[in-house]
Amino acid sequence: MLRGAHIVLVEDDEIMGASLLQRMQLEGAEVIWHKQAQRALGAIRTPRSPIDAVICDIRLPDGTGEELYNTLCQTSAPPPFLFITGHGGIDQAVRLIKAGAADYVTKPFEIAVFLERLAMLLSQRPKGGMPPLLGVSPAAQRVDELALKAAKTDRPVLIVGGPGTGKELVARRIHQASDQRAAAFVTVNLAREADPESALFGSGGAWDQVGDGVLFLNALSRLPEAAHLALLDAMEGGFGGRIIASCGQEMAEIIASNDARADFFYRLNMVEIPIPPLGQRTEDAVWLMQQLYPEMNAARNRPLSGVSSLCIESVRAHDWPGGGRELRARLQRGVENASGDLLQPLDIFPETLIQPGRGQTLAEARDAAEKARIIDALAQTDGKISKAAEMLKVSRTTLWDKMQKLGIEVKSR
Amino acid sequence: MLRGAHIVLVEDDEIMGASLLQRMQLEGAEVIWHKQAQRALGAIRTPRSPIDAVICDIRLPDGTGEELYNTLCQTSAPPPFLFITGHGGIDQAVRLIKAGAADYVTKPFEIAVFLERLAMLLSQRPKGGMPPLLGVSPAAQRVDELALKAAKTDRPVLIVGGPGTGKELVARRIHQASDQRAAAFVTVNLAREADPESALFGSGGAWDQVGDGVLFLNALSRLPEAAHLALLDAMEGGFGGRIIASCGQEMAEIIASNDARADFFYRLNMVEIPIPPLGQRTEDAVWLMQQLYPEMNAARNRPLSGVSSLCIESVRAHDWPGGGRELRARLQRGVENASGDLLQPLDIFPETLIQPGRGQTLAEARDAAEKARIIDALAQTDGKISKAAEMLKVSRTTLWDKMQKLGIEVKSR
DNA sequence: AGTGGGTGTTCGGAATTCTGAACATCCATA
DNA sequence: TATGGATGTTCAGAATTCCGAACACCCACT
Structure with a gap:
């Protein structure tokens, strides 16, 4: 289409x-x-x-x-x-x-x-009209639909997704698409707060700012159990806004192991929006790269002429455990430090240079061992090929052959 | 022409x-x-x-x-x-x-x-006139390029590489090539400090000394999680210098398993310089030997007349798990104790005389290497034979065959 | 009970590696 | 200069290794 x-x-x-x-x-x-x-x-x-x-x-x-x-x-x-x-x-x-x-x-x-x-x-071209939020894959579209549906109610929403899947993005989208878009949007990142409870309820804390707006609680599972009741109470007590929370997959385990917490989570989980990890939405990874690339490239002194097709393939193949955050960071680094005229896989995945042993095929390992052993034998026989062959229990011609293949030379010096 | x-x-x-x-x-x-x-x-x-x-x-x-x-x-x-x-x-x-x-x-x-x-x-190829830092291989040249590029900014740099790959050398190069070369260069080896936190922030610690210079943090992964926040805060608080950190490959795993550390890591990893292990840059090993040899040879009473070609081959074939440090040590010993007039493989690798390599048949050496590689691959794939076969680029049946022949079993654990 | 994914095993032919024979060279030395 | 021993090279057939297909089996999941 x-x-x-x-x-x-x-x-x-x-x-x-x-x-x-x-x-x-x-x-x-x-x-x-x-x-x-x-x-x-x-x-x-x-x-x-x-x-x-x-x-x-x-x-x-x-x-x-x-x-x-x-x-x-x-x-x-x-x-x-x-x-x-x-x-x-x-x-x-x-x-x-x-x-x-x-x-x-x-x-x-x-x-x-x-x-x-x-x-x-x-x-590869940014689409007009409503831009996709997380990507072009069916899964991402579905997340978008869910977000829009959620925007029509004011019930609490729980966004579940791995790191860098765009949980805050979805939360903001819900807010923007709702009738309350004029109201405040207050984010509390529970993973980063030393004292989550006071950040929420302390004077001047999030609860004071939010009014009729949205309170976005990132990393909900980090909320200490002691604060649960306070939060539920606050929600009951004539709260005109709404709560949007997010967490990773760890919720399932917590719920399974702790009845009290399960109750709390179900209260916040009236609407659940699951975001599949980026590694399972390969098209979105490519799409996201193509969204981010032009701007980053424009910031270069001498812009690159493009992205190599191999590079796109490697982005598709990567797992993206760090989600969009990882992609952004890698792409930024890659575009800034690209060595050639086209963006290549190595620019985005520099660590492939240093993975040792990994990826070494059996044939390579074998060749390396043979080479080492042959050199060894030659050293012991003072470079006499026939002697070395005898010692290695192979025919002279075979040894000769291997030396050719492995690039071993014996010259006087 | x-x-x-x-x-x-x-x-x-x-x-x-x-x-x-x-x-x-x-x-x-x-x-x-x-x-x-x-x-x-x-x-x-x-x-x-x-x-x-x-x-x-x-x-x-x-x-x-x-x-x-x-x-x-x-x-x-x-x-x-x-x-x-x-x-x-x-x-x-x-x-x-x-x-x-x-x-x-x-x-x-x-x-x-x-x-x-x-x-x-x-x-189109630019001719570089600068003496190489780590070697002559494309990978080493690239590291050099990255270092020079990094020198032009003051963003944090992360140098990733195995032991003896010259991480501190690269860090110093960045400092020397930057505008701040007159400022201090303070090294903190976190692997060696009993109390990393006080070495950094204690009175008279590294943070007090560095001023507008470079703080080089070796073995970043040893920094306790508790110190992360302190470091980030210190960086924010009007810090005029820059951080260069280094670590081995273990960082990747840590990031994957810990969301909070990932954030910290991405902050320090604005520029990443990966250094491939010396064993994968065989030409650099040879080059390094040729750099070091003359001086060491000159220190002898009766200087050697040269290095045998077999010796060069053996240096090429070795995989240098200890990197440049190992090479320097071996060469030093070899040059001092050389028995003949030319430096021979045995001088650098004396252990080949007594070790299993002695009298080993080529087939035996090959089998040993295969066995080791297979076991390694199986470890990486958690015992999945099919996956391991794929990784080793052989068919599943072949791998199974070899496992039988070499006596490898996968225990259920 | 069914299903799907991985393992253990066999087999025949394709692909490769290895080998001995053969021969031209090279080189130190008798 | 003749000679013996080593190297460099080619070759065709023997030996082997490798692969894919096939099938039984096990086990976790449904």
């Missing part, structure tokens, strides 16, 4: 153009079709509405797509270009991609494949 | 390879030619000298150039890759360029054109 996407199609062939136009419109995109490079140039330079992508043929009656792209690059940062061509050369493809084109497809192509690549490209 | 450029050529075709090799050597380049992906992988990971470019065929007897490139990207920042292939597709070219490959050329090509593109690629 390309609903709402603004696309410019530059294609002189009537049949091809019409077919693409129809197909993309069917998918819900708004498409403007130009048949000449000059016209397209103007349309892209001064668009009626922001352009999300350009589909561009190379051969055009009054020039080439490549010229069009280059011209645009001179004066502005063009929207993502997806080139399609029937007479493409590898050189041209390489040149264009290196120049920053988003993709390059040769005709004839499967329309389904084409649409998929287009969709992939568009998913 | 490619004078002085170090190039790795990966090409299985004899004729093509020989021709390219000859041509590039004529132009003055130093070229290393590999015909198998596996060997090339090793050579690029741990080169004899810094590699300026890799010329890589796609089709290889034991894999594809694309796989080679992807594998490299996982664990290191590869040198520029120029792919050459006879059976190239546009899709492949697009994919590779998006993944960060430098160029892509299809065979047959004009050798002149090829050389031109190669030269273009090489001309």
